[in-house]
Amino acid sequence: MxxxxxxxxxxxxxxxxxxxxxxxxxxxxxxxxxxxxxxxxxxxxxxxxxxxxxxxxxxxxxxxxxxxxxxxxxxxxxxxxxxxxxxxxxxxxxxxxxxxxxxxxxxxxxxxxxxxxxxxxxxxxxxxxxxxxxDDSVDAGHFIKPRLSAKEKLVVEYLHAGLTVSQTALRLSRSVKTISSQKRSAMRKLALNRDSDIFRLKLNEL
Structure with a gap:
């Protein structure tokens, strides 16, 4: 490798x-x-x-x-x-x-x-x-995702950095339940099926 x-x-x-x-x-x-x-x-x-x-x-x-x-x-x-x-x-x-x-x-x-x-x-x-x-054949418009709220975007960024839901909740002074809800909402908007898909996001396009 x-x-x-x-x-x-x-x-x-x-x-x-x-x-x-x-x-x-x-x-x-x-x-x-x-x-x-x-x-x-x-x-x-x-x-x-x-x-x-x-x-x-x-x-x-x-x-x-x-x-x-x-x-x-x-x-x-x-x-x-x-x-x-x-x-x-x-x-x-x-x-x-x-x-x-x-x-x-x-x-x-x-x-x-x-x-x-x-x-x-x-x-x-x-x-x-x-x-x-x-790849000139790629249509950039295909990758456009629905806009996240400011809180959802921040949660996604912490998760993308490798933090767990619990660690993110601690960092943002929110409950684990709130962070989990915002995570689910963000994943739904971004059409993500698995937690690992978060790491493949290009954060500058959110």
């Missing part, structure tokens, strides 16, 4: 090392570098391009802010998939404002299994998008 290169940007050394071990444990991905600031990241990418960049939304003082960083990465590496990481709703909301440049958002509290699952689905979605761009 071909390995997909992942580069990580985070200024916390313990988190960096743990995340690297989790990803490298999976045969589908390999971490090419761990960077503490944007200067290290751009230097690393100039030497070894990556398929996926995992970027902490919280940038250290004196470093590029996340918006400027994402804009520069998109300009220099347009085919790379950018995934934001964070640990609070404000960072999730910040990530949302940078779509479609940022393809997804991962909570730092994700279990290793959910993290790898999220990476796999993000990469599968990327490959599918690339294929659609090359």
């Amino acid at each position: 071909k390995e997909n290169n992942v580069v990580i940007l985070d200024d916390h050394p313990i988190f960096l090392e743990g995340l690297k071990r989790i990803i490298n444990h999976d045969s589908e991905f390999i971490v090419t570098d761990c960077c503490k600031n944007s200067r290290e990241l751009f230097f690393s990418l100039s030497l070894a391009p990556a398929n996926i960049a995992l970027i902490d939304c919280s940038r250290p003082r004196g470093d590029m802010n996340i918006r400027a960083l994402v804009n520069q990465l998109t300009l220099n590496h347009p085919r790379m998939t950018i995934v934001a990481m964070g640990d609070c709703p404000q960072q999730q909301q910040l990530s949302d404002t940078l779509k479609p440049q940022i393809k997804s958002y991962f909570c730092k509290s994700l279990t290793p299994e959910n993290l790898i699952t999220g990476l796999r689905h993000i990469w599968a979605s990327h490959c599918q998008s690339e294929q659609l761009l090359m």
Whole structure:
């Protein structure tokens, strides 16, 4: 199986090392570098391009802010998939404002299994998008889905990031029953039959 290169940007050394071990444990991905600031990241990418960049939304003082960083990465590496990481709703909301440049958002509290699952689905979605761009016979209108409510969209985004219904309810300070209802409603509108179909969504088109 071909390995997909992942580069990580985070200024916390313990988190960096743990995340690297989790990803490298999976045969589908390999971490090419761990960077503490944007200067290290751009230097690393100039030497070894990556398929996926995992970027902490919280940038250290004196470093590029996340918006400027994402804009520069998109300009220099347009085919790379950018995934934001964070640990609070404000960072999730910040990530949302940078779509479609940022393809997804991962909570730092994700279990290793959910993290790898999220990476796999993000990469599968990327490959599918690339294929659609090359296929002139595809009718883009066929993929238009009914509009979700703001709450349904947020629930779908958390589920897409790998959180369970219970974890999403905790993050959004809602009941599990409410989140389950919003999940079912969103899946009905999007014509999804299985929970795994959520990971195949292109969030920027919701």
